[in-house]
Amino acid sequence: MPLRRDATCSVNNAKDEESFARGRAAGQLAAAQLQTTTPFDASQIAWLSGFFQGLAAAAVWPLPDAAQPLVALVAPEESQPTAVAPQASNDSPYTARISNVETYVTEDQQIWMDVALDIDEGRLSYRPGSTLALWPTNDPEEVRRILRTLGVSAQLKVATVQGAKPAWQVLLEQVDICRTSRRTLELLAEYSRSDSEAIGLSELADAHSDQNRSLLALLKRYPSARPPLDKLLTCLDPLEPKFVPIASSNLENTQTLRFTARSEAVSAQWGSVSTAFGSKVRVGEWLTLSVVEERYPAKLSQDDLEPVIIVADGVGIAFARAFVAERLALRAKGRTWVIGAGLTSPTFPYSSELSAWHKSGNLRRLDLSSGFDPGSLSKTLEQIEEMFWRWIVDHSRVFVVSAQPEFRETLDVWMLAVLMRRQKLSLETAEQRLSELKNQGIWHHLPDTHTAS
C-alpha cells in the first residue's frame, strides 16, 4: 500500500483478510499509476491528506501516521517493510544529551552500545518493556547549503501531513538527503536545462548505481538541474526512526534513561542502528527521540509477590535489566529469573549489573546461553525445564523478549511441548492453553511485533 507503508487494519477473519488484500492490491495499482504518470503536487497532497483524515474521522479508515511527512505518501520503490514496525510518532520528539556511552565488542565481533541520556525530571515517561524511537536528523550545514544551491528560502512553507512546515525543517528532520534514489535522478534529469547533464543523469538513473550520492553532491555536479523543491522532496526517502530497547526504569533514576543498540553496517532490525548513526552516538551529542506507544504494553503485576521470568534474546537483555531495576525500585518481593540467549558473558552490556544483582539475591536466577544458534538455545531450555515448570506452576509471568520471529517461535514450540509433557495435553489443547496464557498477559511477547502487513 504505497500511500502508507505502515497502515493497519484489523482483520478478524479469512473473508475480511481476503477483502483487505483485494483492496490493498487495488490501492497499490492506483497509486502506482498515479505515481508513474503525474507526481502529486502540493494541492493534491493536501486534498489526499484531508480525504484520509475525513475517513479516519468517520472511523472507516485508520488515521495516517502523523509521523510520516506527506512526501512519504510516495513510497520509494526499493523500500521494504521492516520486520518490526512499532507505532512511533515524532509529533513531539524529545531531545536528550548523551551523558555516557559504553561500547562492547562481542565474540562474534558485533558492537553493542550501552547509552545513557540526560532527561529532565518528569518530562519523559516510560515503563519497562518500552521501546525508544531514535529519529535521525541531517547536518544543518548541509541543509543550509542545499537551500542556498537551490536558491530557496529556508522559510518557504512546505506541505506535510503535520501541516505546513518551513523548508529547512523538512530537509533537516524529515527526508534523507544523504542518499538519493533513481527517482531523484530522473527528476533532476527532467528539470535539467543542459542536455549533457540531462543525459548524464538519465544514464545514472538507468544504471541505478548512484544511490549513495548525497543530494548536495548531485546538485553541485549538475548545476543546471533545479527541480521545484516540493517535487524534489517527494523523491527523497523519509528519515526512518531506529527502534531500540530501553534498559532503565523511570523509578530508578528520573534524570537518566539508558538504552542498548547494536551497531551494524546496514541497520534493518529492531535493536540496531547503522554504523553511520552509531558513530554519532558519543558523549555530548544530542539525540531526537520518542517513546513508542505499544499496542499491548508490558505490565508487571500489581502483586509484587508475583514471580517473573524474562527470556531475552540479544539486545533484548536491556528489557530484562529494566524489569529488574523497576522491581528493585518498587522493592518488590517476588522472585525474578533472567534467561539470556545469544550472549557471551561478559562481553555484553549489563552483564556485571545482572551478575551483581544475582549475587546479592535481588535476581533469583540468571542463566546465560552463549551460543547464537537455535541448538544451543534448545540445550539451555532443556537444562532449565524442570525449574521453569515449577515457576510456571507458581503463577509466574513470562516475558519473551526478542525481535526475531524464529526465537519467539522456538520458545512457543518449546512451551507447547512442556505443556503437552507436563500436563498430558494434546497438541490442540496445549495450543489453546498457550493462547489463553498469552491473552491473560502471562506469556507476553516483546517488543510489539505489529507489522505493516
Added chain:
Amino acid sequence: MSLAQSLQATGQFLSAAEVREFEPNAGDSAAATSASGAIPVSAASKSNLDPAIAVQLCGQTKPKVMSYGWETGRAAGGMLGIPWYVLQAPSATLLVAGSAGSGTLEVWHIDSVSDELRLASGYFGTWDDFRRISASTHFTKGNGLPGRVWESRQPILFQDLTESGTFLRAVAARAIGLEFGLGLPVEYPEGFGVAVLLSTRTAPLARSIDIWRLHGKSDIEHLHGMSVHESPAMRQSSREIAQSLALAAASQFRPLAIDLAAANGAGQSTVTASFGWAWPSRDATGVVHVATVVN
C-alpha cells in the same frame, strides 16, 4: 502581586538573579553553598529561585541550565548557573532564572573532538523545534553569537540575531520571534563555555543590557547597550544603575547581583521590582537590568 506575576504582566523573561558565594574554607563546594555572602536580593526575587535547583547548580563545576516546575508536564522556567573561580577554586555562582516563555537560556561547551561549540544544556520553554535545531547546531570560533564570544572572550550583545548569518538556527530563531541575545564567556578550570540568553523584543529578557569596559580604577566606558520599552528618562536611569553595577563588578572582578527596588527604598518609586546583575570578563563587563513598573 508577586514579582513573577509583575514580570509576566510586563512580559519580561528574567525573574530573578542572585550570586551565591562559597565559604572561603569550605571543602565541598556544593555542601558549602549558601547565600550568606551574596549581595542581598529581595525576598520576592529569591522566591523565584527554585531552592533545590539552585543548590544543584551551585554544585556544578561548569555552567549549566536546569529546568524546574514540571507539574504541568512543561517546565515552568529555567535557571542558569554560572560558576565563578578565583585561582582555580570555586568562589561563587551566579544564578539567573527565567520564568516566562519568551526567551531561552543556553550553555555551550567546546567539544574536544571537533573543536566546536556544542549545546550542553538549555531551557527553551515551549520552543521544541528551536531546541532540536540548537541541539544539532555547532559553532566554530567566530561564528554566531556563541562563536563570537568564544573568539573575543568578552560579553557580546547581539541586538539583531540576523548578525548570526544564515545559519539555520538564526532562521529558526527569527521564525519564533527571538531577536536579540547576550553571550557571556565562562572560564572554568576544565575549559571554556558560553552562556547565551536570547529573547523576543515584545517580551524582552530585561529592560536594558549594557556592556562596559573599565579603564584604571574608576573610569568606566560604555561600549554599547540597548533598552526595550524604556522612555528616554528611564533609559538614562537604567544607564546610571548599570554603570554603578558595572563599576562595582569590574573593579572587584566578581559577579554581582543587586535588588534595586530594595536599594531605592519601598514606596519611593513606581518601580516595585527591580534587580540587576553583572558578569565581568577580562576586557568588558555585561550588565543586565530588569525592572518592573506596576503603578
